[in-house]
Amino acid sequence: MTTLGSNKDTMKLENRRQVLGLIRQGPRSRAGLAKETGLSQAAIGNMVASLAEEGILQEIQKAPEETLPGRRPILLDLVPRWKTGVGISIDREGFEVGLLDLRGSVLGDTILLPYQAHPQTALDAISQGVRSLLERHALPPEKVLGVGVIAPGPVDSQRGKLLNPPRFDPWHGLALKEELSRRLEMPVYVEHNASAMARAELELGSPYRSFALLLINDGIGLGLALEGKIFTGSHGLGCELGHTSIDFQGRPCSCGNRGCLELYASTGAILYDARRVRPELSTWESLVDAAWNGDAFCDGMLELQAEYLAASVTNLNNLLELEAILLAGTAAYRGELLLEKLQRQTEQRLLSKNTRSLSFQLSRSKDHPSVRAAGAVALHQLFHGELFPF
Ligand SMILES: [Zn+2]
Structure with missing residues (x-):
């Protein structure tokens, strides 16, 4: 993780975020990115080269049927498996754990765990679930961008704590971020479940x-x-x-x-x-x-x-x-x-x-909507938040 040292670094990071954010919405050409961001073609060229070298971006060609005869423009796209987001949903009905690629698609199956009234035991089982999924997909910890956790409100997302959701008494006041960061040794972000689902809806291209x-x-x-x-x-x-x-x-x-x-x-x-x-x-x-x-x-x-x-x-x-x-x-x-x-x-x-x-x-989110919304909380930090893994 990089520490931001100067205004110049901050601007460089913001430009990278803007470019990645645009490509996240759909593949773009270098010229298109220059036009949309207002950055020079040379600046875009350098940035794209370094993002490709770091393995975040890849060049793709549009399918022939999508282009004019003789013209196959090179587009830039995210490498979906560059990093993985972990999604954890905690609810009165039970818990669900899954992995997301950079595009927000769920990798393989998720793990469903029954509700447990004892939070420490439940968090041990949830953490074990995360580890076994990473193992199943042969993903070492450095491939994980972060962990997004969603839970019923009220949630103090800034401190990563559950507050006092009614009929969820054993979990009241639990420092979820702290408890899960300690167990998993990864950055953890906590959000109110319905807010995270609404964000996922926006990111799925809601009209x-x-x-x-x-x-x-x-x-x-x-x-x-x-x-x-x-x-x-x-x-x-x-x-x-x-x-x-x-x-x-x-x-x-x-x-x-x-x-x-x-x-x-x-x-x-x-x-x-x-x-x-x-x-x-x-x-x-x-x-x-x-x-x-x-x-x-x-x-x-x-x-x-x-x-x-x-x-x-x-x-x-x-x-x-x-x-x-x-x-x-x-x-x-x-x-x-x-x-x-x-x-x-x-x-x-x-x-x-x-x-x-x-x-x-x-809601448009059909495939494991809770895990998708939870994992997207972690992915969101790459495009708009505090994660700087590049
Ligand atoms: Zn009430």
């Missing part, structure tokens, strides 16, 4: 610049993108839509508030309420499958979930005027069903119905 990603599992997390930037609050704690109230005299919540959205509309809460009438509904998927096949009671439970969510989504959109609501997490299973209900119920409540159009979509 929306201002959107709310609802991460609905046993809890309800919110990842907020405003004008192309992830908003995590003034202290980086993340946004807690799940703990905004939909009933000020409602069910008491361990966060201190009353009538919190996630006590009514999380998949855990809806399933709990459904099972009081139909105890045979053992999983969220079984409830959704039944609704999908026309079961009126189960369909009604999803309608109720949509009604609770619509109250919060309406508040959110009246405050922020967003372009889209994206659905992720357990509730995204056959999520079209819930989204259609949520859209209908929200549209009935929205102010200025005729002047606003809000899109309702499933």
